[in-house]
Amino acid sequence: MKLHNFSAGPSVLPREVMHQASEAVNELDNSKLSLIEISHRSKAFIDIMDEACERALILTGLKNKGYKALFLQGGASLQFLMVAYNLLQNKAGYLNTGTWSDKAIKEAKLFGEVVEISSSKDKNYNYIPKNYSIPLDLDYLHLTTNNTIFGTQYKSIPEINTPLIADMSSDIFSRNFDYSKFDLFYAGAQKNMGPAGTTLVIFKESILGKVSRTIPSMLNYQIQANKDSMFNTPPVFAVYTSMLNMRWIEAQGGINSIGKKNAAKAELIYGEIDRNSRFEGFAIHEDRSDMNATFNLTDPSLAQNFDELCQAAGISGIKGHRSVGGYRASMYNALPIESVEVLVECMQVLEKKY
Amino acid sequence: MKLHNFSAGPSVLPREVMHQASEAVNELDNSKLSLIEISHRSKAFIDIMDEACERALILTGLKNKGYKALFLQGGASLQFLMVAYNLLQNKAGYLNTGTWSDKAIKEAKLFGEVVEISSSKDKNYNYIPKNYSIPLDLDYLHLTTNNTIFGTQYKSIPEINTPLIADMSSDIFSRNFDYSKFDLFYAGAQKNMGPAGTTLVIFKESILGKVSRTIPSMLNYQIQANKDSMFNTPPVFAVYTSMLNMRWIEAQGGINSIGKKNAAKAELIYGEIDRNSRFEGFAIHEDRSDMNATFNLTDPSLAQNFDELCQAAGISGIKGHRSVGGYRASMYNALPIESVEVLVECMQVLEKKY
Numbered sequence: 001m002k003l004h005n006f007s008a009g010p011s012v013l014p015r016e017v018m019h020q021a022s023e024a025v026n027e028l029d030n031s032k033l034s035l036i037e038i039s040h041r042s043k044a045f046i047d048i049m050d051e052a053c054e055r056a057l058i059l060t061g062l063k064n065k066g067y068k069a070l071f072l073q074g075g076a077s078l079q080f081l082m083v084a085y086n087l088l089q090n091k092a093g094y095l096n097t098g099t100w101s102d103k104a105i106k107e108a109k110l111f112g113e114v115v116e117i118s119s120s121k122d123k124n125y126n127y128i129p130k131n132y133s134i135p136l137d138l139d140y141l142h143l144t145t146n147n148t149i150f151g152t153q154y155k156s157i158p159e160i161n162t163p164l165i166a167d168m169s170s171d172i173f174s175r176n177f178d179y180s181k182f183d184l185f186y187a188g189a190q191k192n193m194g195p196a197g198t199t200l201v202i203f204k205e206s207i208l209g210k211v212s213r214t215i216p217s218m219l220n221y222q223i224q225a226n227k228d229s230m231f232n233t234p235p236v237f238a239v240y241t242s243m244l245n246m247r248w249i250e251a252q253g254g255i256n257s258i259g260k261k262n263a264a265k266a267e268l269i270y271g272e273i274d275r276n277s278r279f280e281g282f283a284i285h286e287d288r289s290d291m292n293a294t295f296n297l298t299d300p301s302l303a304q305n306f307d308e309l310c311q312a313a314g315i316s317g318i319k320g321h322r323s324v325g326g327y328r329a330s331m332y333n334a335l336p337i338e339s340v341e342v343l344v345e346c347m348q349v350l351e352k353k354y
Numbered sequence: 355m356k357l358h359n360f361s362a363g364p365s366v367l368p369r370e371v372m373h374q375a376s377e378a379v380n381e382l383d384n385s386k387l388s389l390i391e392i393s394h395r396s397k398a399f400i401d402i403m404d405e406a407c408e409r410a411l412i413l414t415g416l417k418n419k420g421y422k423a424l425f426l427q428g429g430a431s432l433q434f435l436m437v438a439y440n441l442l443q444n445k446a447g448y449l450n451t452g453t454w455s456d457k458a459i460k461e462a463k464l465f466g467e468v469v470e471i472s473s474s475k476d477k478n479y480n481y482i483p484k485n486y487s488i489p490l491d492l493d494y495l496h497l498t499t500n501n502t503i504f505g506t507q508y509k510s511i512p513e514i515n516t517p518l519i520a521d522m523s524s525d526i527f528s529r530n531f532d533y534s535k536f537d538l539f540y541a542g543a544q545k546n547m548g549p550a551g552t553t554l555v556i557f558k559e560s561i562l563g564k565v566s567r568t569i570p571s572m573l574n575y576q577i578q579a580n581k582d583s584m585f586n587t588p589p590v591f592a593v594y595t596s597m598l599n600m601r602w603i604e605a606q607g608g609i610n611s612i613g614k615k616n617a618a619k620a621e622l623i624y625g626e627i628d629r630n631s632r633f634e635g636f637a638i639h640e641d642r643s644d645m646n647a648t649f650n651l652t653d654p655s656l657a658q659n660f661d662e663l664c665q666a667a668g669i670s671g672i673k674g675h676r677s678v679g680g681y682r683a684s685m686y687n688a689l690p691i692e693s694v695e696v697l698v699e700c701m702q703v704l705e706k707k708y
Contacts, residue, residue, distance in 0.1 A: 235551030
């Protein structure tokens with residue numbers, strides 16, 4: 001019945017998570033009430049929020065390590081602002097790897113000096129900058145671990161002495177790496193975590209309290225932390241469904257196991273892109289994202305043929321972003337490798353037939 | 355099966371809306387995809403957002419009258435901040451009718467001079483202030499049309515020449531009045547509109563552009579308006595379910611018809627509060643809210659007896675807010691009058707038995 005959903009976000013979630021979320025909208029756990037009509041101050045929902053926060057810390061290996069997890073609203077775009085509002089006193093550094101880094105830089109400039117430490121704009125962001133020097137007086141350094149639009153991803157995290165902040169919207173929970181290198185990271189839910197409408201923020205509690213400005217309540221990490229993400233009514237459905245999805249990730253063997261599956265999917269698609277004479281990849285090899293594979297036809301006149309093949313095979317959501325063109329196959333945690341196999345088959349059929 | 359859900363918010367929604375929302379989480383309109391895994395840039399979702407905005411304008415009688423409707427994130431609490439960020443250049447007036455007005459005042463003070471024009475704090479907010487004078491040099495006057503915690507509601511809207519702004523979180527779409535008296539009003543969804551996670555903001559487009567500060571993108575009404583609520587990924591599920599609920603309101607005969615039903619429910623409960631020797635109302639008669647009836651036992655030692663009666667009858671969510679104590683029966687649009695009848699019966703049984 002289902003399509004092969006390569007959408008860049010909102011994106012595929014596990015079938016069982018969607019079924020459970022669907023059931024809870026009718027009735028939550030035999031409570032005779034729907035998930036969406038219970039008070040957020042009820043024990044039932046407080047348990048859900050607590051479990052969501054705890055699972056986020058466990059999955060990232062940060063439980064009992066001085067970190068706090070929050071589920072907020074507003075997406076990564078509101079975090080661009082909140083990070084600067086809460087942490088930028090004098091000067092911050094940003095690594096610019098694409099559209100989203102660029103937006104983060106724009107918002108931060110309202111609050112202090114912003115240094116663009118490095119940028120890959122010269123080649124339409126098809127690589128991750130590697131050689132740069134970091135000033136010693138930065139309040140923090142900000143980077144985007146995965147660049148959804150351009151299909152690039154940090155394979156290693158810079159070793160620095162400056163507080164490190166990351167937008168992980170499109171690769172959180174997708175691979176096993178050392179999350180404790182970051183002082184704060186955030187992720188809009190709608191790729192690997194859950195439905196659109198909530199944003200996970202995880203931070204070292206010790207980084208707060210260092211700016212002199214007054215921070216509005218809703219944008220204040222300390223206030224949100226003091227209230228355990230319940231300063232006001234949280235986005236109940238999105239938090240609940242994210243929690244279900246984190247249960248699913250654990251049932252899959254955790255991030256380690258998920259990371260291997262994601263690597264296998266990426267190997268399959270990139271192997272075909274490199275082998276198939278009809279396609280070429282956009283991002284440079286060493287920085288290719290395991291989440292979003294960007295590629296183009298070598299002969300653009302075959303676009304309609306390829307689109308028809310994909311449509312007939314039930315493939316959805318592979319049109320590239322307008323900044324890059326061509327195709328983008330987003331392969332988040334819940335996308336089965338079978339979907340990638342179907343896409344690879346379409347690529348092979350195109351090569352044979354045309 | 356269902357409980358009588360008097361929760362103050364998140365709160366009861368129509369059964370058919372919850373069923374439709376539940377189905378869409380499994381599959382949206384035979385699309386072979388779930389509502390929560392489609393791109394927000396897909397035609398399917400753009401149609402949903404457009405319909406939601408249009409229905410909000412139609413229900414409030416503001417279509418083609420120079421108003422814009424937006425579905426944002428962050429709840430009314432983020433609007434406390436956004437209103438001031440976008441509209442407070444020098445001085446604003448606030449009518450303080452309770453906790454939520456108070457919070458709005460607190461956030462506004464970060465952006466300019468705030469004058470508390472009037473307050474009912476002297477009597478723990480059990481009435482709506484009526485005699486006050488409004489300075490001529492205000493950028494706007496802000497009020498809270500319904501006070502969920504204290505159970506008071508503006509029965510008429512002040513006739514003034516100053517731009518008027520209202521928090522309508524707990525009574526939007528609940529009664530027929532002249533929404534065009536307001537220059538901007540907003541409502542967190544989780545009472546009369548839909549599930550928690552989105553906030554409706556409706557404003558006259560002509561009120562923007564009058565402050566000199568730079569407004570961060572996510573907090574900027576003009577930017578959000580230019581992008582038709584899609585500056586970033588919107589809270590898909592909450593917008594969709596709110597749209598379904600607005601369809602339901604129309605099918606009920608619109609706000610006019612809903613308002614009559616709400617008045618009948620209010621008359622029923624307040625009639626019993628006034629008649630029954632075991633209970634007394636909290637708010638003064640003329641300012642009683644049709645949405646939230648606040649009342650106390652005349653003999654607090656009967657609390658356990660009353661709670662047991664209510665529980666046995668399947669009544670949920672009538673515990674009063676800690677600022678008032680006692681009981682609060684929230685009777686939003688989707689609460690059937692039968693639920694109020696059951697509550698009234700419990701009140702009568704208490705009087706007879708004890």
